[in-house]
Amino acid sequence: MSNPFLDQYITHNIYTQRLGSHNANQFDEFIKRADRIIRDILSTAGDTIESKKTLNAIIKQLGEELAPVYSDYSRLLISNLEELAETETPWNVNALGRGVDANIKAPSTEQVIAAAFSRPMAYGNTSLLISELMKNFTALETRKVQNAIRQGWYESQTVSQMVQTIRGTRANKFKDGILATTTRSAKTVARTATNHIANQTRQSVLESNDRLLVGVEWVSTLDSRTSSVCRIRDGQVYPVKKGPRPPAHPACRSTVSPKVKPEFSLFSGQETRASVGATGGKTTQATNYYSWLKTQPASFQDEVLGKTKGQIFRNAGLDTDEFRRLVSNNFDQPLTIAQIRAKEPQIWKRLKL
Numbered sequence: 001m002s003n004p005f006l007d008q009y010i011t012h013n014i015y016t017q018r019l020g021s022h023n024a025n026q027f028d029e030f031i032k033r034a035d036r037i038i039r040d041i042l043s044t045a046g047d048t049i050e051s052k053k054t055l056n057a058i059i060k061q062l063g064e065e066l067a068p069v070y071s072d073y074s075r076l077l078i079s080n081l082e083e084l085a086e087t088e089t090p091w092n093v094n095a096l097g098r099g100v101d102a103n104i105k106a107p108s109t110e111q112v113i114a115a116a117f118s119r120p121m122a123y124g125n126t127s128l129l130i131s132e133l134m135k136n137f138t139a140l141e142t143r144k145v146q147n148a149i150r151q152g153w154y155e156s157q158t159v160s161q162m163v164q165t166i167r168g169t170r171a172n173k174f175k176d177g178i179l180a181t182t183t184r185s186a187k188t189v190a191r192t193a194t195n196h197i198a199n200q201t202r203q204s205v206l207e208s209n210d211r212l213l214v215g216v217e218w219v220s221t222l223d224s225r226t227s228s229v230c231r232i233r234d235g236q237v238y239p240v241k242k243g244p245r246p247p248a249h250p251a252c253r254s255t256v257s258p259k260v261k262p263e264f265s266l267f268s269g270q271e272t273r274a275s276v277g278a279t280g281g282k283t284t285q286a287t288n289y290y291s292w293l294k295t296q297p298a299s300f301q302d303e304v305l306g307k308t309k310g311q312i313f314r315n316a317g318l319d320t321d322e323f324r325r326l327v328s329n330n331f332d333q334p335l336t337i338a339q340i341r342a343k344e345p346q347i348w349k350r351l352k353l
Contacts, residue, residue, distance in 0.1 A: 005099035005267050009257040010219060012091070013198075017253060020194035023080050024187035030073040031183050037065045038145060038166055038179075042159050055153045059146045066142045074134035077190055081130065081197045085113045088201035096209060100264050105208040116200035122248055123192065130193050137189055141182045148178055188250045195247045199256060203245060206258050210240040214259040218246070221253045222292050224304055228334040230254045231304075232324055235288025236332060244332065290320035308337055308353055316347050 041061050049055050086109050093106045120127035128136070145166055152162040168177025206216060220226050220234035229248045237259050238244065246254040260267075293301055293313070302310035313323055326344060327335055341348050 003267060006257055008095050009255060013255040016194060016198045020191035023077055023194055024190035026076060027073055027183060027186040030069055031179055033069045034066055035167065035179060039163065042163060045159050048158055049153050058149060062146055063142055066145060067138055070138040070141055074138060077193065081193060082113055084197050085116050085201045088198055089205065092202045092205040096205060096258060099266050100212050100260055101266055102212055102264050107204045107208045112201050112204045115204050116197050119200055121196040123250055133189060137185065144178050192247050192250050192252060195252055199246045202256060206240055212261060212264045213240050214261050215239050216256045217259045219255050219257050220289055222289060226289060231289045232328040232334055233332050290324055294320060311351055311353065312347060315351055
């Protein structure tokens with residue numbers, strides 16, 4: 001049976017992802033500005049940059065004119081995220097109220113925004129505040145252009161060759177240049193930051209009402225694109241004020257939902273949720289990622305897990321929770337094949353892997 005209380009969070013997460021895409025697409029106008037600046041500055045050099053003095057002047061001017069473009073986008077994104085935090089607060093208060101037989105406390109908008117922007121988010125192999133992430137983005141992407149020109153000068157490239165390195169080639173629809181990677185990076189930042197603010201806003205509301213909750217349940221998207229760490233964490237219930245929260249990685253699509261104490265809940269807790277199977281069809285048997293994956297064909301399981309983990313998943317005699325514990329560490333981070341083998345060498349012998 002479908003759970004409307006959980007479904008509202010999953011459905012809302014789809015709209016959050018769409019908002020993330022909108023925030024990402026706003027960068028297109030800024031990269032056009034950057035492109036014009038780069039071409040205008042390099043055009044003053046003629047066919048080649050004749051001297052190191054000219055090179056240094058171009059590098060300096062690019063830094064002075066490019067950095068403000070990227071900083072302008074950062075300010076726009078942060079403004080959008082603050083607005084998101086403002087609108088998400090009442091939504092989360094109302095959403096919690098739909099499943100709880102109790103009065104719901106609402107934190108102030110100021111508290112929510114302060115908390116959302118003060119908690120670091122996982123990004124690659126590190127954790128960063130959104131303000132740090134945007135500052136790093138501006139500096140890094142500006143430096144990429146400067147370094148391409150510097151490298152081109154030392155390799156005696158023409159200005160046209162430098163421009164091609166930065167803009168990309170027409171044959172590849174300009175997807176192979178530095179500006180294309182900058183655009184992809186900006187859009188990943190925007191989607192990840194949007195998810196972070198949405199989840200941190202929810203976190204503030206749930207912390208204000210922790211007396212009603214058992215914990216916070218990690219909810220991953222159930223499809224073939226789900227990352228290994230989100231597969232492992234899906235369905236896990238963490239303490240309200242402890243444990244990991246999405247995003248788990250750049251462009252993470254996961255969210256969280258409140259796990260309500262039985263005495264306050266308006267639902268049984270036995271309901272399932274929607275998913276997308278190997279054929280793209282909707283199913284409703286899933287309670288967590290691995291229980292859903294059990295219902296999928298072996299070829300799809302191998303596509304998601306890889307052949308070795310797929311064989312273990314099907315043939316080692318493990319239930320879904322045992323498999324989850326096998327492929328993860330105590331911090332719900334995925335293990336490598338070598339680490340899994342060292343953890344349970346008997347499985348390799350039994351299955352002749």
